Amino acid sequence: MITYLEAIREAQAKALRDDPRVYIYGQDVGQFGGAFKATKNLAQEYPGRVLDAPISEDAIVGSAIGAAMEGMRPIVEMQFADFSTVGFNQIVNHAATLHWRTAVPCPITIRLPSGGTAGGGPFHSQSMEAIYAHYPGLIVMAPATVEDAYSMLLEAVAIDDPVVFCEHKYLYYHLKAESLPTEAMPTGKARIARTGRDATIVTYSAMVHESLAAADELAAEGWEIEVIDLRTVKPLDTDTVLASVARTGLLLAVGEAFPWGGVTAEILARVASEGFDLLDAPPRRLNAKDTPVPYHPNLWGTHRPTARTISAEMRDLLRR
Amino acid sequence: MITYLEAIREAQAKALRDDPRVYIYGQDVGQFGGAFKATKNLAQEYPGRVLDAPISEDAIVGSAIGAAMEGMRPIVEMQFADFSTVGFNQIVNHAATLHWRTAVPCPITIRLPSGGTAGGGPFHSQSMEAIYAHYPGLIVMAPATVEDAYSMLLEAVAIDDPVVFCEHKYLYYHLKAESLPTEAMPTGKARIARTGRDATIVTYSAMVHESLAAADELAAEGWEIEVIDLRTVKPLDTDTVLASVARTGLLLAVGEAFPWGGVTAEILARVASEGFDLLDAPPRRLNAKDTPVPYHPNLWGTHRPTARTISAEMRDLLRR
């Protein structure tokens, strides 16, 4: 069995093995193997290519951009997604604009350990995918499965553009698979995680699992819910979403991030403008609450969507 | 006649005059009066209360938060909105979370000279309102008129929460009014900038004027277009938007920012989920293109929505 976290480690090992242009840079990623052990043993196995960085997110990303211009393919690990705010300028204004301005590609991968866990609190729990997706020039991935964590990270490193790779900390240890995949869906293509004909849930990352659990619950009540795992949020696979809504007529978009203008807003906007007539009822969305992510599990469990709140919302939609 | 820019100066003068807790901090805001002259003569008129800051956006915002905790009401001027990315962490993680975490208010106003102008280029043209609106704990204003520039800035300073004040550089000199207002609409309330019964344009800031021009054009063709100026994008006045769509049945949301997940996505998501049955046709949106903001006016004029592209889109919607 291999975990989501191990898959991320294995993808990086493979990238280092197969491509001499790859190196890893981030706080404590070297001998220590990273705060979450996503780079465990890689410094030992690939000497000189997995480097501990000072606590300087802005300079870390800036240096990765310079290295990319000179032909490397850096993987940057942020210790937590939340700390990428300190490297924000280099990500959105430098990495994202480079190719458009100069025609020189900027193939960097920025790994963001994302999302909430019990006891994480306001500054170790954030989901920043919507923020990065807003900026032209970035690709934003948010894998929900062990297989995707592996193959999408390999893709991220191979892509000639800056990729913000939102890996979910809650899935690190919770999610296991039999083995690593040998094939993968193309980047930018969403996956139907569960087929159904009564309604569509569009979601990504950890919320895929909450949504699947909700679908299970509803199945017991006789409803067949389709669950779409976006995989990448930018580009966002509108076609797959529309095709599903065409089948079901009902849409619920679910995200773990803050409600204003997140991925779910983008989904609803697209479906409303491009698939209006496919809808049998007003589309809905479910997000975290509009407060920082709370520390105590009692609050955290209510702050973010869960199988229970998703199924409740869906039940309401089905019985409209 | 008073310009939008002068209104901003006057609002700051009044705030300094009326409230000893107010001070202004930012690069070149002192003797020099600011890069755009928004603080012209204020250092002279209010000695010791309008301070030049070092080129340290992160520390500038951080210091404003500390001063607010100690009872002050700082106004921070960013030289350009684009440079707020460097102070991003303090804005979204510190100012925005403070009251929720501690019950102590954080009354700071961050002025962002925003939006595109001819020759501004990728780093002096950005519209960041959607980025800030995503974060819980911030209020985001984007005044479109001289009157609002004045009264909303006064409101921003008076509000007990951090306000991101997106003032549009293109409007600085272009927009003039007879006099300053003595009354103002409440914060959070949208304004019907033009009434109409055939379709609704929801927009804000400089795009209000492009939309009004588009409405003029269409009026010549016999269409009556309602134009809603959101004024604040967070909170977003869904009620006024829905009421208008209820009257017209057609919605076009227009924004100058990048297309993925901007204000227009939020508008469409709200109307689709809360006003689905009011819509006679799929709602639409028009944004800037998904590239950085180009330098040359030839490109810039095509990158952002204009009266011409708005009227074309609206015509298409009307003749669907």
Next chain:
Amino acid sequence: MLRPMASTAEFPRAHTELSATEKTFLQAYRWMLLARVVEEKLASLYRGGKIFGGVFLSKGQEALSVSLGISLRKRDIFAPLIRDQAARLAFGEPLLDCTRTYMGSRLGPMRGRDGNVHRGRPAEGILPMISHLGAMIPTVAGALMARRFRGIQGTVGATCIGDGGTSTGAFHESLNLAAVERLPLVLVVANNQYAYSTPTTRQFACRDLVDKAVGYGVEGHSVDGTDLLASLQVVGHAVERARAGHGPQLVVASLLRLAGHGEHDDGHYVSPGLKEGALGRDCLKVAEERIIDQAWATREELALWHEDAQRQTEEAVAQTLREPLPDPSQEDWCSLASRHLSEG
């Protein structure tokens, strides 16, 4: 809320013969002891699964930390960092704030919304840290600007940072800003030789972090952070200098953290040479030895104080355990002070 030193075991009569410095030393020692004891308790609660999220100990850093806390005055401003339990106590943070925040009590200052070391009472001058290292430095600077604007004199503002935290842009921007404004800011750098697992060789290349002072135009001080007496003197002096109008003070202490980065970490990466060397001394033991050597107190008194610290700790934990946890249904889920503007 700032409490005087609460204790059942008062100084024995003989202590009236002690000098002021000696009394301060003993008082500081007792805060250190209380910090050590409460953190040991937190560690054991953590191991027992009673605490969500991380537990961050200051073991080995109490002498430095307490020196700052005890040198500040009631109306000063203080933004503690992760390893400042001792300073918090000495500055006046109630012990219950610690247990309540770690354990998520609804009655704690953060009401379960934020946890562990992310606590404070801004209205009483204790600024609650956000996690982003360096972020509290400009905030203290701004609080000092506010005091100046308001004509309040004699305030000192203090905060701490680790060797790793000196690499942040925030450290630089804010120390520079404070120097330009000539603010009474005391910035204590606890160079405990590691930032999480990262040794100083991968963090900076200067000979000594105190060499940064000249580049900001601020006064710099070095101190052996394992030595309470030295720490009290040097940190106390820096606080006095700031209060007397000599602008920002940078204090760089050398020491070692005698625990993992957090309780999830065994700190195996710490070099044995460092642990066995002078920096590896336990500041609490060093202080204890001095007390005994100088006969400022007896072993029996020390034992009493230890019991007292344990009793206070047990009481705080017991009380916290009796308190209500946050209840999502009673939350208003509103981020704004201006409730009417909330989109909640």
Next chain:
Amino acid sequence: MLRPMASTAEFPRAHTELSATEKTFLQAYRWMLLARVVEEKLASLYRGGKIFGGVFLSKGQEALSVSLGISLRKRDIFAPLIRDQAARLAFGEPLLDCTRTYMGSRLGPMRGRDGNVHRGRPAEGILPMISHLGAMIPTVAGALMARRFRGIQGTVGATCIGDGGTSTGAFHESLNLAAVERLPLVLVVANNQYAYSTPTTRQFACRDLVDKAVGYGVEGHSVDGTDLLASLQVVGHAVERARAGHGPQLVVASLLRLAGHGEHDDGHYVSPGLKEGALGRDCLKVAEERIIDQAWATREELALWHEDAQRQTEEAVAQTLREPLPDPSQEDWCSLASRHLSEG
């Protein structure tokens, strides 16, 4: 694309008797002259409404700038800043890149997408700046890391920053990172006494910016930036030290910008005392005087070189004016290199 010094007016025969240093001086002088002339032209085009956005002159800073450009080698990495027209020319940036970028020619390296000083040719080691001050320093550092990873030896990476730019977190984080990695980075600080309108007293409190070097563990150098000879020596020496493996080099030059921040600004805030003092000397004049004093060239030769610079400038502008402007209908409006992933 890096061109040798293109010129119709070659050194007269007598110059074969000049030492290498003297020849370098003359060559540097000619780049300075060309920079001055082209920027004067840009200013006049700006006044004529022919340029959108800002025009930023380096008047008074050409000696420092050219010293860096001329000290670098073809395969080095260079990220120029706003006032580096002379360095760009000396490093090999075609004059047309300047006029094309300012005037938005579709044939320029930025194709009208970015403007004025935001230009470069990353493939040829000229990194195009983003506006955010300090942001190019880590980028050069990273480019040097790449060279090291790839086993390419002998590269130097250089970039510039103003007195104001030293206050950015980016400056700090990246100089520190470069020091930790012991990269061959040359960071030239042009302390022209103002950041836009802000005097150094509101920007930093250290005695001299070069005092920052010790706090990073890098070598520091000071130089009078109005003096070409001194600048060539000091900057050249710093570049050599970096190339020889002595780690990052911080060069701090004192000078004054003899123009507004941009051409929209009259620089009225600059103190008359400074303008009249030693820093207010025009480096071009100072260099000229030295040339004449030392008889390295005659006034007639100087006049010829000036004519040559004017001719080159006029040719570049004339050619640029003939070139197509960007055409929105021919734009792909695609930000990504992976076009198939574009949402365009």
